[in-house]
Amino acid sequence: MHFALTTRWNAGRHSSGEAIIEEILDLGFDRVELGYDLRIDLVPGVQAMVRNGCITVDTVHNFCPVPVGAPRGHPEIYTLSDPDRRTRASAVEHTGRTIRFAAEIGAKAVVLHAGNVDMPRMTDRLVALYQEGKLYTPAYERTKLKLQMKREKKVRKQLPHLYASLEQLLPVLEECRVRLGIENLPTWEAIPTEVEIEQLLKHFNSDYLGYWHDIGHAQVRENLGMINHERWLERLQPWLVGMHIHDVQPPVFDHLMPPNGKVDFDRLKRFAQLDIFRVFEPITMEEPNAIARAKQFIEDKWSH
Numbered sequence: 001m002h003f004a005l006t007t008r009w010n011a012g013r014h015s016s017g018e019a020i021i022e023e024i025l026d027l028g029f030d031r032v033e034l035g036y037d038l039r040i041d042l043v044p045g046v047q048a049m050v051r052n053g054c055i056t057v058d059t060v061h062n063f064c065p066v067p068v069g070a071p072r073g074h075p076e077i078y079t080l081s082d083p084d085r086r087t088r089a090s091a092v093e094h095t096g097r098t099i100r101f102a103a104e105i106g107a108k109a110v111v112l113h114a115g116n117v118d119m120p121r122m123t124d125r126l127v128a129l130y131q132e133g134k135l136y137t138p139a140y141e142r143t144k145l146k147l148q149m150k151r152e153k154k155v156r157k158q159l160p161h162l163y164a165s166l167e168q169l170l171p172v173l174e175e176c177r178v179r180l181g182i183e184n185l186p187t188w189e190a191i192p193t194e195v196e197i198e199q200l201l202k203h204f205n206s207d208y209l210g211y212w213h214d215i216g217h218a219q220v221r222e223n224l225g226m227i228n229h230e231r232w233l234e235r236l237q238p239w240l241v242g243m244h245i246h247d248v249q250p251p252v253f254d255h256l257m258p259p260n261g262k263v264d265f266d267r268l269k270r271f272a273q274l275d276i277f278r279v280f281e282p283i284t285m286e287e288p289n290a291i292a293r294a295k296q297f298i299e300d301k302w303s304h
Helices: 017-026 040-051 085-105 123-131 138-176 194-204 215-223 229-239 265-272 288-302
Strands: 004-006 031-034 056-061 109-112 179-183 209-214 240-245 247-249 253-256 277-280
Touching: 004 056, 017 040, 040 056, 040 085, 056 085, 056 277, 085 109, 085 138, 109 209, 109 240, 123 138, 138 179, 138 194, 138 209, 179 240, 194 209, 194 229, 209 215, 209 229, 215 229, 215 240, 215 247, 215 253, 229 240, 229 265, 240 265, 265 288, 277 288
Parallel strands: 004 031, 004 277, 031 056, 056 109, 109 179, 179 209, 209 240, 240 277
Antiparallel strands: 247 253
16 A cells, blocks of 8 residues: 655755655655645756656646746635636646646646635634534524525536536646546535535546545534535545545644544545555644654554
């Protein structure tokens, strides 16, 4: 069973791509995901390490490298479902560039954030109620229902944008032979929901479009009463491209390295053993020994 570590963890502290990869190699990884904050000046060093056979790039996280002119790396600088036509065009253009970069460096998949519903952010109110011990109380359920109704009304205008954007990207994916994994995001406002991603993937029925399961994000969604983590992973399994591995302290403190949270990794073992990509995604300030310990912990859980 192979595991990768995202360069999101350490790219910000290095001035050369070689140094990024060497630090990851020191932790016992021989595979990486190139993160969305990988600057263009770091790419030659990473490419050299790949050419020399030191490291394999499994996946690339959109947008990578950081688009020229962008103030910083972020997966939602532009989104494929944005209400603004020019923003969507930029999302298609730069996602296409990421796909081509992934193919050039030997990666097999690109991880994508599809966007958010254009509405006031209400998930924070649910988190506050959870922290007050009011999960599933009438106040919580009223807030959740209000959010769901507002989202349902607004998302109808944006889902067609996502479909149209993906239609434009499919020829690039097919040409490059790279899969696009649409990632689940932790908030109620995120696009798509589990229902929406299932409908989308059935609609396109393409080998080059799939689902990227972020374990921490799914756990947050379960903590807030949105989904049953395991049940939805089972339903979306036919399209599963890969997983981001991190732990969660309820309700929403994620990107911790296991076993420092409350995720039940045992119940995810049968999915993790599929032919998918598995990527550790720690917070940027995580200590190296915590990552090494997490790798050993997960290998013990899932490899036997």
